[in-house]
Amino acid sequence: MALGATYNASEIEDKWYAYWMEHNYFHSEVDEREPYTIVIPPPNVTGVLHMGHMLNNTIQDVLIRRARLQGYNACWVPGTDHASIATEAKVVAKLKEQGINKADLTREEFLKHAWEWTEEYGGVILDQLKKLGASCDWERTKFTLDPEMSQQVIKSFVDLYNKGLIYRGYRMVNWDPVAKTTLSDEEVNHVEKQGNLYFIKYKIEGSKETLTIATTRPETIFGDTAICINPNDERFTHLKGKKAIVPICNRVIPIIEDEYVDVEFGTGCLKVTPAHDENDKMLGDKHKLEVIDIFNDDASLNSFGLHYEGKDRFVVRKEVTKELDEKGALIKTEQHINKVGTSERTKAVIEPRLSDQWFLKMEELVKPAIKAVLEDDDVVLHPKKFENTYRHWMTNIRDWNISRQLWWGQQIPAFFYGDGKEDFVVAESIDEALVLAKSKTNNNSLTTESLRQDADALDTWFSSWLWPMSVFDGLNNPDNKEFNYYYPTNDLVTGPDILFFWVARMIIAGYEYTDKAPFKNVYLTGLVRDKQRRKMSKSLGNSPDALKLINDYSADGVRVGLLLSAPAGNDLMFDEGLCNQGKGFSKKIQSAFSLTQMWNVDKTIPQPESSRIGIEWYKSKLQKALVEMDDHYSKYRISDALMTTYKLIQDEFCGWLLEIIKPAYQAPIDSKTYNEVMALFEDNLRIVHPFMPFLTEELWHNIEDRSPQEALCINTWPKVEPIDENLLKNFEFAAEVISGVRTIRKEKNIAFKDAIVLSVINGEKVDSVFDAIISKLVNISELNYISEALDSALTFRVKSNEYFIPMEGAIDVEAEIEKLKEELKYTEGFLRSVQGKLKNEKFVNGAPEQVVASERKKEADALAKIETLKTSLVSLS
RNA sequence: GGGCGCAUAGCUCAGUUGGUUCAGAGCACUUGGUUUACACCCAAGGGGUCGGGGGUUCGAAUCCCUCUGCGCCCA
Known part of the structure; x- marks a missing residue:
């Protein structure tokens, strides 16, 4: 089934996202497998997707999809936060447009408008994440003002108050006269x-x-x-x-x-x-x-x-x-x-303004959170450089002003029974408050009507600092099955701008309530900037429309484009060209697939030696890439992991392997090679899937018909197999020979279709396993092993091996001699520097054995090469 | 003002404990190539006093000092 030019990204993306949802692949339930959990940094409920969201959610999706393939019970909990100031400001502005003044409304009336607004615009951003391919467990979607979420916030306030950690103080605070x-x-x-x-x-x-x-x-x-x-x-x-x-x-x-x-x-x-x-x-x-x-x-x-x-x-x-x-x-x-x-x-x-506010005492609370990050490595920040920033903030922390003069948010559960500053009680409900008030005042005639709840709301961060716990109902019901299983979560991916607002506070809350860190790793992404290094912002208008980008370059293309230049903790200079590179990569994979589908498979023909060895070589190459990627992933170097993948597919698979096994024009391919290559293609798709989920799922189902249980999304990561290092080394050598022939073809304008004869003096005693491949890739009709230099031939050398391409009359002897002299001069200079080191007793005695040995090898190689060059010079002159 | 970090190819960045593979990658650029998957392609190539200066060492992009220029956080 060829797709080539017919690939319609947007159609295919919709199709597979619907398929994934239909089969509930993203949903996680507690089971015997090891969990891998991420909670999303909840975006503002009325926000729209911007570049920063795209970046950090792509990273989260890459991590979660890879974990899913690796067999973990992967659970990515999505949700939004209520963003009290921003949302309230928007609602106030909208009401103003309608001629309604907030001051004329009761709290209940205002909140009704706010909820209407939230229901109208809320969740748009979550749908946008789906376009990006985010494989969240949507059944677990949470909102910081959901009743059970709010309940946990209130519970925590009461708890901290009862522990003496929350107090009311008349303090100088930062007053925003616009938001009031x-x-x-x-x-x-x-x-x-x-x-x-x-x-x-x-x-x-x-x-x-x-x-x-x-x-x-x-x-x-x-x-x-x-x-x-x-x-x-x-x-x-x-x-x-x-x-x-x-x-x-x-x-x-x-x-x-x-x-x-x-x-x-x-x-x-x-x-x-x-x-x-x-x-x-x-x-x-x-x-x-x-x-x-x-x-x-x-x-x-x-x-x-x-x-x-x-x-x-x-x-x-x-x-x-x-x-x-x-x-x-x-x-x-x-x-x-x-x-x-x-x-x-x-x-x-x-x-700066003096007023009565609620504060949370931080001095004691931060202690375990400091220890966890800076001493015990219970939480690891990636990149590590943020530990200094963290230390500085945590050790200079001041009490947290958690009250906001807003209505949109959890109302502070403090109930006043009198006009005095201390005439209040704190309780989860007004009924409990009444009991407390009666006992505090010894006044049994108090009723709920005599209680007046503090009008202020809690800071939004006072909700979100509980997020990794509250999404699993961990404060209401600390011993529940899910909380025990999914918490602590594994990785948190977020921007460095909220390291204090959110990350540090979550760690603090985690230790306060569970005695554990809420996550093991924190991956801090860079900020997305434009090419002029300006931060992307709505006011500057320099932020591209996220959905338009997806439309133009496909979701896979945008994901790759964002990740290509997003090393951890470094700001990302966004350039649409990168999305184009992502799109190009996607096309390359499609095109490689269509090539394999053009072949006619013939079961009767034997496998050529070049194909056999090429496939063996690629297997090792792929294994090597897997090891490299594991290392990159473990260090949260997602862009490096992607680059390893990119080079594996683009250079090794498409550039080398497909050229090696490609049958002659319109000739059939043997079935062994075909089957092996398709198996390797599947491995490629598995590796690429976290980066480009849509394209890979599409091709996966194009390779053969698969049942829902066989979808790539829930398939497995390639198995680890031994690497044949020797084979890889021999291939490197063969590649240099190929490159040498290509250079000569180019210099002498020898068309590829003209077959040539290649002779070699095999001083290096190179294994001949790759001869078939060399012959095929640079169109060699005969490859001869000789012991004496050939006259009237073009030459090149790889290490001390000398290669000859006979060429009647076309040899410029002077130029050949000049070339040889250049090489000789360079090699002799190199030899001198190596020997200089080896003559230095301090070096020989002081340097590790391995280093000295390698210098000796260099010396031997250089000597051999010089010998070859000299012999050639003699034979020419 | 205090703290932290950065400076490597035209651009964005790797470079682990100083030493094989150390001066690299991707993009961009130059040249050549298109009847035979892909020009969003293939091949080949150019390009760097590793910010300046000093020091330690047999050996420094890497460690130390200093200067310069940027960035971030905090006040």
């Missing part, structure tokens, strides 16, 4: 921005004197509650104990002393605004300063901003500067570059 929520430190990006340093004059109370401070944020003067100087700074000794007057609002504030102030920076005088800067907060606490919060939750000014009330902070910055200037309080403005915290999601400039 706090962010964790990890969700804040520090970006360099061009700003100004404003020099502002403050009057000293009861004096004509003034002092000057430098600030990047003049609008915060309304929140100033002190001026700070360094006690060692002699310039300001006269200010000690005095008070300053804040311009515009004319408030009187103390001048305090603290060594925290950098004498070098600005003017050496610092204005202190404890409500709006973390360092100022620290100074404020230390010196017991008043705290004045001047902002509303959208970062406009409140009544402390006086006549600026209601205006945005950046507008106020401009207007205040102008007013200060008019009042003569602005001394000067300098350009100043500083790093500004911005929201990862909304890009808004973060406002």
Whole structure:
């Protein structure tokens, strides 16, 4: 069955994906086999497939498909997360378009809209993964807001609270004024921005004197509650104990002393605004300063901003500067570059803000997770270089702010019964909360109506950090059969950008709840960048449409294209040309297949010697490639494993083996060769299948009719057999001979169809097993073994073997001599360097025996070659 | 400002404990080839002071120091 030009990738992909699904190959159930488990990094439920997803899901699919072929009970659990900030922001924006304001909705009403949105757009990304060929166990698909998933999150919150690890604190947090929520430190990006340093004059109370401070944020003067100087700074000794007057609002504030102030920076005088800067907060606490919060939750000014009330902070910055200037309080403005915290999601400039939030104590929790990765290797990061980054973050960890001022997510299970800060209980349900509240207050008249649940939701990562456990119901039901079998999982494949957000936290949670790491290996992929090294992003518009790529180059082609240049941990410079190379590889395999299907098989003819030896050689070559691939896979060098496969098929199988066994034009092929080659073709398909699942399944079924139990997807990895190293070595030699003949044919313009005679002085005593192959591949009519050099012949040498192609009259003796002299000169130079080493006693005594032996062999080879060259020269002149 | 990492062919990258196979691969490039699977092909070929400088060693892309240029993380 030939397919060639008729191969329609998209049709074939749909056909086989449906077939795989129909026969439930991707579904895993607990059995006696050893499990191999991967949990997907859950993408945002309303997201669409982008290059990063394609890359890491292709890698996961390669790993899981290979494991399946190797006989493991392979289980890849898919799912999505609710991405609270991103999704809530999208829903708010959509409602706004419809003229609905979130503030006018109740929590329940809003959540109804959010669920509608999720149901409408949710899961699109999972369907896109199917297009890519992802062999997930779809029956196990999970969503972080599924009832049983949420239940585990709540359970974990209550548990950690009861262990004293969760507390409520009034802290400076990162406030996103656009999303109107706090962010964790990890969700804040520090970006360099061009700003100004404003020099502002403050009057000293009861004096004509003034002092000057430098600030990047003049609008915060309304929140100033002190001026700070360094006690060692002699310039300001006269200010000690005095008070300053804040311009515009004319408030009187103390001048305090603290060594925290950098004498070098600005003017050496610092204005202190404890409500709006973390360092100022620290100074404020230390010196017991008043705290004045001047902002509303959208970062406009409140009544402390006086006549600026209601205006945005950046507008106020401009207007205040102008007013200060008019009042003569602005001394000067300098350009100043500083790093500004911005929201990862909304890009808004973060406002440090004091508020009540929920925190998770990290200090004790991280300990086992540090040990597991850095000491015990219970979790191995690939590549290893990320261990340093991990160490740095884990050893400098701060408490995790897990509350978000959002509705989309698990509502914090804290129930308030009074107005006091401590008037709450934490419980999995309101009924349990009521029991607790009654006993805490000794007030039996409390009812569920008197309880008010904290309005905030939990950080999404507080759901996903449980993911490898919760997808198997491991927190609800820790002793269940599946959890015991599939957990801990094997490999986790994700991007380095979420090493802290997610990976580290999963390890922490794993140890807290199971005393085990949730996975053994973490493979951190690179980020996908464009050719100009820019990160691919929607805003830059430099990310190709994933589905269009699949359409243009086939899913197999895109998979190969992505993997070809994706070494672990290195960023990937994406180039569509690579997909084209992938597509080309796919065509090459198809074309090789059609060749085999064009032959007529004749059972009566014997197997040619060239075919027999060629097949033996390829068997060893394939085995060698398998060993190499195992090594690459074990080190998560997926692109190297692919390259090994690529070269095996492209160069060794198509380039050499098929040429060796190919019958003459329109001649039949013997059945032994045909059957053996097809068996090897099947082995090739097995090896290629993890990379190109669709094409290989298609060809697999084209080779013969197979039952559903015989599908390639659930077949077996090739068996390990011994490698005949000697055969491989002899082939290398033969390949050099072939290359030598080809070079001469090219130089002398001898057409391939003109058969030539080749004679050899076999000084190397090379085995003649490959003679038949040499004769066939370079069209040699006779291959003679001789002992004396031939006159009027073109020559070339392989090691000390000399080859002759008789050529009447066409020999340029001078040129031949020149060629020989060149080779001689090079070889003599080489010999000198080798002998130099061998004469050096320190080398002979100091170097390992093996190394010295190899140098001696080099010496002997060089001497033999020189001998050959000299003899040839003598015979020519 | 603190920490980590990188620099090898035009591009993207391998190069394990310093030593056979060490200067490699793929792509790109140059030349030649198409009646006989594939031009998304085949064959042959060019191309590198291994970022600069110093050191250790019989021997350094590999180890040490230093300089330069990039990247990432954290503050």
